[in-house]
Amino acid sequence: MKKKDAFETKTPGYTLPQLMVTAAAREVFDHETVFVGMRLPLLGFLLAKSTHAPHAVGVYELGVVRDTVSPEPILTMGDLPNLSGASWLADTIDMMGLLQKGLVDVSFIGGAQVDRFGNLNTSYIGGFRSPRTRLPGSGGACDLASLAKRHIIVMTHEKRRFKEKVDYITSPGYGEGPGWRERVGLPRGGPCAVITTLGILRFDPDSKEMILVSVHPGVSAETVQSHTGWPLKTARNLAQTPPPTREELTVIRRFDPGGYWTGT
Amino acid sequence: MDFTKRLSLSEAVSRFVQDGDSVAMGCAQETLIPFAAGHEMIRRQKKNLTLIGPISDILFDQLVGAGCVAEIRAAWIGNVITGSAYHFRRAVEEKTLRIKDHSNLTLAMALKAGAMGVPFMPTSTALGSDLYRTNPDLKTVSCPFSGVPVTAVAALTPDVAVVHVQRADIFGNSHVWGNLGVTREACLASRHVILTAEEIVDTKVITGDPNRVVVPGFRVSAVVHAPWGGHPSPVPGYYNRDHQAFIDYRNCSKTPEGFRAWRKEWVDPVDDGRTYAEILGKARRESLAIKHRRPSVPVDYGY
Numbered sequence: 001m002k003k004k005d006a007f008e009t010k011t012p013g014y015t016l017p018q019l020m021v022t023a024a025a026r027e028v029f030d031h032e033t034v035f036v037g038m039r040l041p042l043l044g045f046l047l048a049k050s051t052h053a054p055h056a057v058g059v060y061e062l063g064v065v066r067d068t069v070s071p072e073p074i075l076t077m078g079d080l081p082n083l084s085g086a087s088w089l090a091d092t093i094d095m096m097g098l099l100q101k102g103l104v105d106v107s108f109i110g111g112a113q114v115d116r117f118g119n120l121n122t123s124y125i126g127g128f129r130s131p132r133t134r135l136p137g138s139g140g141a142c143d144l145a146s147l148a149k150r151h152i153i154v155m156t157h158e159k160r161r162f163k164e165k166v167d168y169i170t171s172p173g174y175g176e177g178p179g180w181r182e183r184v185g186l187p188r189g190g191p192c193a194v195i196t197t198l199g200i201l202r203f204d205p206d207s208k209e210m211i212l213v214s215v216h217p218g219v220s221a222e223t224v225q226s227h228t229g230w231p232l233k234t235a236r237n238l239a240q241t242p243p244p245t246r247e248e249l250t251v252i253r254r255f256d257p258g259g260y261w262t263g264t
Numbered sequence: 265m266d267f268t269k270r271l272s273l274s275e276a277v278s279r280f281v282q283d284g285d286s287v288a289m290g291c292a293q294e295t296l297i298p299f300a301a302g303h304e305m306i307r308r309q310k311k312n313l314t315l316i317g318p319i320s321d322i323l324f325d326q327l328v329g330a331g332c333v334a335e336i337r338a339a340w341i342g343n344v345i346t347g348s349a350y351h352f353r354r355a356v357e358e359k360t361l362r363i364k365d366h367s368n369l370t371l372a373m374a375l376k377a378g379a380m381g382v383p384f385m386p387t388s389t390a391l392g393s394d395l396y397r398t399n400p401d402l403k404t405v406s407c408p409f410s411g412v413p414v415t416a417v418a419a420l421t422p423d424v425a426v427v428h429v430q431r432a433d434i435f436g437n438s439h440v441w442g443n444l445g446v447t448r449e450a451c452l453a454s455r456h457v458i459l460t461a462e463e464i465v466d467t468k469v470i471t472g473d474p475n476r477v478v479v480p481g482f483r484v485s486a487v488v489h490a491p492w493g494g495h496p497s498p499v500p501g502y503y504n505r506d507h508q509a510f511i512d513y514r515n516c517s518k519t520p521e522g523f524r525a526w527r528k529e530w531v532d533p534v535d536d537g538r539t540y541a542e543i544l545g546k547a548r549r550e551s552l553a554i555k556h557r558r559p560s561v562p563v564d565y566g567y
Binding site for chain 2: 080
């Protein structure tokens with residue numbers, strides 16, 4: 001089973017989604033509690049858990065906690081192998097309680113539109129009064145962005161998606177800049193990295209603005225800028241995203257054998 | 265002696281789901297979605313429903329496509345493994361559908377407040393987000409003790425919760441296992457509960473393991489025997505998720521013609537006396553069957 005409209009760009013030896021999954025996995029440290037989101041982050045967690053973060057614990061919003069990888073590949077978190085042998089099957093409120101109490105170290109969310117302060121829109125393109133496009137909405141994304149100690153955004157890098165100002169804030173980033181999260185009353189957290197189809201961006205600790213820190217192999221800083229809707233700051237020591245190792249690719253292929261999420 | 269609450273799917277839906285009702289469904293998120301009951305609402309041409317649920321995974325889209333829905337209060341409306349829900353999307357863009365945007369946590373809190381009989385519940389999520397602008401049921405208030413801002417979420421008390429379960433007795437006592445999402449809160453918050461069950465079992469089976477019960481039988485209005493009633497969503501212990509059905513629905517739902525063809529294949533034949541299992545076919549049922557059994561060890565409730 002292969003997803004038709006998956007990413008098309010190919011790079012030698014691995015696919016772009018495989019590179020993004022690897023970059024996502026590397027954001028997880030061992031022993032962390034991870035709130036695992038839909039799609040690529042599902043694989044990111046499985047990869048981290050199978051390599052450098054064997055003691056990480058996964059929390060899934062539908063009411064699952066696991067400290068082992070699923071015994072078989074899954075396409076989504078509700079697939080029965082993800083429930084079988086879980087540490088805890090319970091209520092959404094229990095999962096959200098862990099998050100709200102500040103017990104979740106890192107979470108992953110996807111986005112359709114993002115701005116320089118990491119505010120995310122997955123609800124209305126073109127404003128909510130007369131939307132050009134209605135997207136699915138928050139799901140748990142608003143909660144993860146509000147309440148995790150840090151969150152990682154995974155998304156496609158295009159000019160229409162990287163906007164000076166998002167049309168609607170589904171999931172709060174740093175709002176209007178420094179001090180905003182504290183002002184509105186968010187208890188902690190904020191975006192920590194944005195993993196895109198072109199590179200990796202992080203947030204300046206003072207200005208809370210997105211900074212390009214790494215470009216994927218074959219991508220230049222100029223290319224990233226041309227796909228970004230505001231003058232993008234670039235780190236002085238701009239890095240190149242390390243490609244997935246052979247071991248990492250083996251794990252990704254084991255958990256996504258048909259290439260549904262990551263291509264072949 | 266209790267009275268039996270066992271009804272046919274058609275009787276349960278016509279008696280307990282009225283036009284204009286608010287209906288909570290898909291409460292366990294991706295698992296145990298009551299597709300059979302939703303399809304019955306389509307066949308009976310229910311109108312002006314308000315659908316309530318966390319993510320719904322295509323069931324809400326099907327009801328929107330069939331013209332049953334006036335409003336949705338949910339966190340996410342789409343197709344989990346493919347993305348957009350096309351009828352939902354068109355209806356919002358054409359302004360024929362009202363939306364109150366929740367997050368998974370605010371929706372859980374709304375139902376929790378409904379379940380507890382209080383007017384609202386506080387949470388720290390969504391502060392500073394635009395969910396407030398598209399959901400009047402969210403307000404920022406100050407904590408009366410510390411003064412910190414919190415989101416107050418107004419209680420939701422649906423007219424009916426429709427829940428698919430693994431097994432139930434004829435009096436409304438049931439066992440559900442797997443992840444539960446907001447099933448517990450939705451059942452306790454709602455005026456009526458309709459259970460659709462893979463199996464109807466003796467009461468002793470249920471009372472033999474009362475921790476497995478999510479809602480007590482006295483809160484349940486109807487029990488329906490609906491084998492494969494959660495398909496294509498997964499039902500722990502019974503069948504796996506039918507990914508292909510979700511992909512096929514994505515393709516069909518792009519156009520009104522495609523949707524009519526989908527409905528003709530999956531929804532309408534039940535009115536001609538075919539069971540859902542027959543529509544699904546033997547080969548497909550076998551492909552979705554549980555391949556690795558993993559029964560739990562019984563616990564002792566003795567005294």
